[in-house]
Amino acid sequence: MTAPPKPLSLSAERALSGTVSVPGDKSISHRSLMLGAVASGRTTITGLLEGEDVLATAAAMTKMGAVIARGDTAWTVDGVGGALLEPESALDLGNSGTSARLLMGLIAAHPITATLIGDDSLQARPMGRVTAPLGDMGATFASRGGRLPLTITGAAQPMPIEYTLPVASAQVKSAVLLAGLNTPGDTIVHEGEVTRDHSERMLRGFGAEVEVTETDRGRTIRLRGQPHLSGQAIRVPGDISSAAFPIVAGLIVAGSRVTVTGVGLNPTRTGILEALGLLGANVGVSKDGAAGAEPVGDITVEAGPLTAADIPARLAPLMIDEYPILMVAAAFADGDTEMRGLAELRVKESDRLAVMAEGLAACGVPLRLLDDGIVITGSGGRAIPGGARIDSHLDHRIAMSFAVLGLNAAAPVLVDDARPIETSFPGFAALMQSLGVSAHVDDQER
Template identity: 55%
Template sequence: MSSHGTIIPMTSHKCGPLSGVAEVPGDKSISHRALIFGALAVGETKITGLLEGEDVLDTAKAMRAFGAEVTQHGPGEWSVHGVGVGGFAEPENVIDCGNSGTGVRLIMGVMATQPITATFTGDASLNKRPMGRITDPVALFGAASYGREGGRLPMTIVGAANPTPATYTVPMPSAQVKSAVLLAGLNAPGQTVVIEKEATRDHTERMLAGFGAEVSVEETEEGRVITLTGQPELKPQEIAVPRDPSSAAFPVCAAVIVPGSEITVPGVSLNSTRNGLYTTLVEMGADIAFENAREEGGEPVADLRVKHAPLKGVEVPPERAASMIDEYPILSVVASFAEGKTTMRGVKELRVKESDRIDAMARGLEANGIITEEDEDTLIVHGMGAGGVPGGGTCQSHLDHRIAMSFMCLGMAANNPVSVDDGSPIATSFPVFEPLMTQLGAKVVRDEI
């Protein structure tokens, strides 16, 4: 179950064509960052379209605990009165980040170069996830960390009283690690340099520049080199959060696999560091039109018109992984309805997400009659074609919102109902998933315990 609720078993039944408009929530990555950057600015930042899932609400609570004034004015409408770079107060209590790896890792980065101490914890899923990937680089700035064996939460971070800037090469493609190091660099004098060998989602760099920080990005033979000049005064902003491409993936993929479907998903972010799923779906034969392309809140967006179409298996190249790391679970569902096999390579980062997503999807697909293969860095799904997936299985969600939603989408097109043991984690990122999918024509029900 999620950190904030009880277990909710759920079952998805085969449905007729999906139709209508799917207004998915605001982007989770940008929502986290809007709250954090607002807390680091001097003055009032106004946010519209904020995702009000549990993960983001936990970040809002954390910003209050560090001294910022965070206020909700209406659905998706928030304001943050910031305390300035280096102005965090020491929190009185433990910071509970629930299920959010993004929230805890970014906040650890921010406070690591401030002369305060904070202790972080989360739910059972978050407390299993590796935090050494954050504590190692922030130690370069002078921060100290004390956690459980294997660098896991609960963990106490003692911020550096006299931080020094750092140069750090990110050892794995991770926007969370890159962002944590850049956020640590905000309160360090001089220049902090982050080098990433593979480009990852760039919301932090975009938002740093938008709030007035001096940040440059250079493509070199070493990789993508991001240079940040520390100790700026960040200026408050008005932020319109675009709709989340990772949440949009679920109604989009459901429409792709349910015969006769046609839906529209308006205002979806099409940031080039986030759109790998949509590139892959088109390669598989999906009928997706990108209409009314425009820019909102500094992010490229478009309206997606999606129709059911026959699909073929493809090879997804490893260099695409960073741009769709959260979408592999739902892609593996789509692959189940394709003709031929779909091979997803370079996906070892899935092993350390909210769950081991490679294992979780492989076991759940197999429980529904689909053949899979896996190794440490690869997932292969042998497609059964339209109408060929038996279904009928019960899958473990492993406290992972994307696993739960993926299997609910599987049930919409499988020949027999598909169940998950616990759908409560869905609220962490997509609290309106059930009513939204029901409005489109899906049959997702909560089971009696």
């Protein structure tokens, strides 16, 4: 039986205040499990995000031979030493597009067959941009229209490729590099726009030879194939994508001051901080060290006037997941904020561009939808009308964004179903309550 929806609305009767930490970075959590699973020896992971998406990756790697266990303070992964086993049943990846696309890369260079399945949302997401380069490396695919359910048969003799990304996508880049691990020779990826580089950093940490060259036309990544990967001790920093929700909440509720500690500050992920700076947000960043190859620090925000700005398209690859919550911030700026370069939002867990436009309009926020972006007319800090019931389309970031929007609304904003939030941010409502927010299961009951 399908679990019933869990409606959620948040309200703020006073200024938000406090210091919080957010769950571990989802991108790094996925990669630590995958690389630990194909390495030799034991990998120990602290701070792993225990959301549904990451747990789907753990279950898939277990089916392919890794031994993964949750301890009192850390997760352990005993790897297969490079040779994945053929799973005896389908790999159910739930809602996780990252799991699907990166696992396709790992499997592509192993002589095994695996079927990937997922929920309705994942099955609607296109996989052709990943199957194309992996097919050039020798993998074969069977699917309906390039979507899940999808069966992949890895190449017995995989071939290295030199591939130029047609769109900025860290997932496609990572899938090709992961396939290159079990491929002789050099696998080369060219990207015209810099995307998040967690894969390159972590591959080096496990012992792979990865060379990155910066040019005026982007970046070239060269991976030397068939390295010996050894288990590592990994500390996963807080996810800046998750931190963005309490950060924006602290910016839009008058008098608020919020600090988020231990956040990953990888420069390929901090576009949201630059974008908020363009809006005039009072954001302070204190770098306090590193978690392995990843810089880490604290972020403190104070509420204050926001001013509309043009958000440059160059930021899109550095903050594609944060645009929904950035749109919430823009709804309270003074003037028209224009965001472009957002075509990628249309192929996320939902068509995030269309869904955000629909929900913002329902809450009384004036806007104009563009083919690859949006123009939002902000309230200048005043409460928006609100009073809408939002269809989250089973998208965790949509659900959290509109929950935050309701903190400065004249009438409650009710998100139809908070269950998808568990995929990336377990304990979201409790964390917001610790800052002084009231959480309601619907528009009448606490």
